[in-house]
Amino acid sequence: MSVNVTATFEETETSHVGNLGKGLPDEAWADFLQVIASRPKRATERKQDRSKRTEQQILNAALRVFARDGISRARIADIAAEAGISTSTLYEYYKSKEDLAYDVPMSHLAAFFEEYRQAVADKSGARERLLLYLSMSADYAREHAEWARLLYLEIWPSVFVNDTDLRHSIDDFSRVLVHLVNQGIAEGIWPKRNPYQTAAILVGGLNQVIITWLLYRTPRNLTKAGSEIVERILRMMEAETTE
Amino acid sequence: MSVNVTATFEETETSHVGNLGKGLPDEAWADFLQVIASRPKRATERKQDRSKRTEQQILNAALRVFARDGISRARIADIAAEAGISTSTLYEYYKSKEDLAYDVPMSHLAAFFEEYRQAVADKSGARERLLLYLSMSADYAREHAEWARLLYLEIWPSVFVNDTDLRHSIDDFSRVLVHLVNQGIAEGIWPKRNPYQTAAILVGGLNQVIITWLLYRTPRNLTKAGSEIVERILRMMEAETTE
DNA sequence: ATTAAAAATCGACGTTTCATCGGATTTTTG
DNA sequence: CAAAAATCCGATGAAACGTCGATTTTTAAT
Numbered sequence: 001m002s003v004n005v006t007a008t009f010e011e012t013e014t015s016h017v018g019n020l021g022k023g024l025p026d027e028a029w030a031d032f033l034q035v036i037a038s039r040p041k042r043a044t045e046r047k048q049d050r051s052k053r054t055e056q057q058i059l060n061a062a063l064r065v066f067a068r069d070g071i072s073r074a075r076i077a078d079i080a081a082e083a084g085i086s087t088s089t090l091y092e093y094y095k096s097k098e099d100l101a102y103d104v105p106m107s108h109l110a111a112f113f114e115e116y117r118q119a120v121a122d123k124s125g126a127r128e129r130l131l132l133y134l135s136m137s138a139d140y141a142r143e144h145a146e147w148a149r150l151l152y153l154e155i156w157p158s159v160f161v162n163d164t165d166l167r168h169s170i171d172d173f174s175r176v177l178v179h180l181v182n183q184g185i186a187e188g189i190w191p192k193r194n195p196y197q198t199a200a201i202l203v204g205g206l207n208q209v210i211i212t213w214l215l216y217r218t219p220r221n222l223t224k225a226g227s228e229i230v231e232r233i234l235r236m237m238e239a240e241t242t243e
Numbered sequence: 244m245s246v247n248v249t250a251t252f253e254e255t256e257t258s259h260v261g262n263l264g265k266g267l268p269d270e271a272w273a274d275f276l277q278v279i280a281s282r283p284k285r286a287t288e289r290k291q292d293r294s295k296r297t298e299q300q301i302l303n304a305a306l307r308v309f310a311r312d313g314i315s316r317a318r319i320a321d322i323a324a325e326a327g328i329s330t331s332t333l334y335e336y337y338k339s340k341e342d343l344a345y346d347v348p349m350s351h352l353a354a355f356f357e358e359y360r361q362a363v364a365d366k367s368g369a370r371e372r373l374l375l376y377l378s379m380s381a382d383y384a385r386e387h388a389e390w391a392r393l394l395y396l397e398i399w400p401s402v403f404v405n406d407t408d409l410r411h412s413i414d415d416f417s418r419v420l421v422h423l424v425n426q427g428i429a430e431g432i433w434p435k436r437n438p439y440q441t442a443a444i445l446v447g448g449l450n451q452v453i454i455t456w457l458l459y460r461t462p463r464n465l466t467k468a469g470s471e472i473v474e475r476i477l478r479m480m481e482a483e484t485t486e
Numbered sequence: 487a488t489t490a491a492a493a494a495t496c497g498a499c500g501t502t503t504c505a506t507c508g509g510a511t512t513t514t515t516g
Numbered sequence: 517c518a519a520a521a522a523t524c525c526g527a528t529g530a531a532a533c534g535t536c537g538a539t540t541t542t543t544a545a546t
Contacts, residue, residue, distance in 0.1 A: 516517105
C-alpha cells in the first residue's frame with residue numbers, strides 16, 4: 001500500500017488539525033477509520049450462496065496464481081481451473097483479467113484496516129498510533145506474503161490502477177498517515193514541518209524495507225526491521241527543530 | 244531505480260571502508276563508477292549501420308508505446324509500426340515483448356550513471372557526493388519522464404526482472420548509495436549505524452516523492468522537492484547520536 | 487409440491503496478439 | 517561483380533483472451 005503521500009487529501013483533514021484534546025477530534029478519527037475499513041466492498045453483490053462461494057474460490061485461486069506467475073504471465077484458464085470452474089464462468093464474475101487482478105487485494109486491504117481499527121482503539125497519542133500503524137502494516141505484509149507481493153510489487157505502482165476503487169483504498173493508507181502526522185504536530189511532539197514530506201519519509205523508508213524483503217527475504221525478520229526503521233525515523237523527527 | 248538497499252553488496256565495499264583520506268580509496272571509487280556506467284551494454288552487437296539505426300528506432304518507439312499504454316497493454320505490432328518496420332523484423336532484435344521491455348531502460352540507466360560520474364568528479368566529501376547523486380536522480384526522472392514512468396512504475400518492482408542484466412544495474416544504484424553512506428561514516432560526519440537502513444530511508448523517501456510525481460505531478464517542482472527531502476534527511480542523520 | 491422466472495454454469499467458438507519460418511532483399515566482403 | 521552474410525517481411529501457426537447461446541440449478545410464488 002501507501003503511495004501518493006503528497007497528493008489529494010484535503011477536506012477530511014484540515015478540519016480538525018489544531019483543535020486537539022477536545023474529545024471531538026477523536027470521534028472524527030474513529031469515524032474516519034470506520035469509513036476506510038468498510039470502503040472496499042464490491043459493487044455487485046451476488047444473490048445466491050453458491051455464487052458467494054464461487055466468488056471466494058476465484059479470489060483465492062487468483063491470489064495464488066497471480067502471486068506465483070505474476071499478473072501478465074498468469075492465465076485465466078489456470079485460475080478458473082484452480083477455482084474448480086470453467087473459464088466462461090469466471091467471466092461472469094470479472095469482465096477481464098485486469099479487473100480481477102485489481103479486485104483481489106481489496107478484501108485483504110479492508111481486513112488490514114479493520115485489524116488496525118480495533119488494535120488502535122485504546123491508544124490515544126499520535127506517536128503510539130503511528131508506530132502501531134506502520135508496524136502492523138509491515139507485519140501484515142509478512143503474514144500475507146502472497147498478497148503483499150501482488151500489491152506492493154505489481155499493483156500498487158501501476159498507473160492503471162488510477163480511477164479504480166483500489167486506488168481509493170491505497171490512498172486511504174496515506175490519508176491515515178498524514179492525519180497522524182498532523183495530530184502529532186498538533187500535540188507538539190513533532191516539529192511543524194511539511195506533513196506530506198514527513199509522511200513520505202516514513203512510508204518510503206518502510207516500504208523500501210518491505211519490498212526488499214519481498215524480493216530477497218532480507219532482512220530476515222521483517223517485523224523487527226520494520227519497527228526499527230520507523231522508530232529510528234520517529235526519534236530523528238523528535239530531535240528536529242521547527243523550521 | 245533503487246531497490247534492495249538491504250541486499251547483496253559485499254566484496255566491493257567492505258574493503259575500503261575505514262581507510263579514509265589515503266588517496267587510494269578514491270581511485271577505487273572512480274573505478275567503481277566506471278564499471279557501473281559501462282555495464283549496461285547489449286550482448287549482441289549489430290554489424291551494419293542500418294541495423295544500429297533500426298535498433299535505436301525500436302527502442303525509441305518502445306519507450307513511447309510502453310509509457311503510453313503500459314507494458315501489458317502495449318502491442319508489439321504498434322511498436323513495430325511506430326518504428327517503421329514489420330513485426331517480424333522486430334523479433335530479429337528482441338526475442339519477446341518482455342525482453343524488449345527490460346532492455347529499454349538500460350541505455351538511459353547507463354546515461355544517468357555516466358552523467359553522475361562526470362558531475363561527481365570534482366567532489367570529494369561523502370555528503371556532497373550523496374546529495375548530488377540523489378538530486379541528480381530526481382532530476383533525471385523529471386527530464387526523462389517516460390523512461391522514469393516505465394522504470395519506476397512498471398519494471399523496477401517486478402519480481403521477474405530478477406536474473407536479468409537490468410536487475411544488476413538497478414542494484415548498482417543501491418550499491419553506490421551504500422558506498423557513500425559508508426564513506427560518510429568513515430569520515431565521521433554521520434553516526435555509525437546500519438548503513439543499509441540509512442540508505443533505505445534516503446532512497447525510500449526520495450522514491451516516494453518521485454513516484455508520487457510520476458502519478459500525480461505533485462509536488463509541481465520535482466527537482467526542488469527531491470533536494471529538499473534529501474537535505475532534510477541528511478540534517479536529521481547528522482543530528483543523530485551513535486547508537 | 488409444482489412450476490415458472492431468475493441466476494448461475496459451461497462448452498463451443500470468434501478474436502486478438504504473440505511468436506515463428508522460409509524466402510526475398512539489401513549490404514558487406516573478397 | 518559475385519558470393520556470402522545480414523537484414524527484412526508476408527504468411528502462418530499457436531496461445532490466450534473474451535463472447536454467446538444452450539443447459540442446469542436455485543429461488544419464490546401459487
